[in-house]
Amino acid sequence: MRMTQDELWLNKYQEVVAFIERNKRNPSRYDDEERGKYCNWLRHNRKLLKAGEMKEERMEKFRELVELMERYRRVNQYE
Secondary structure, eight states: OOHHHHHHHHHHHHHHHHHHHHHOOOOOOOHHOOOOOIHHHHHHHHHHHHHOOOOHHHHHHHHHHHHHHHHHTTSSSOO
16 A cells, blocks of 8 residues: 555654654764765755745644754764
8 A cells, every 4th residue: 555645754754853863963964874864855845845835734843853953953973
């Protein structure tokens, strides 16, 4: 059974939140795997939000994710 676009979006959203909470940092655009899995999705959704093209029901969740990311904004990823 195929997933709807909304289900796929929600899955990716939950993956990104879990990644940030697990690693106590944002995904790195310098890590190929993280960039492919998370950064491209985040960039695409930021672009939609800024252009006012994001679906209404996704906006609130995405804004919460942006707030979470702000908390880890300046965390050094290489310890």
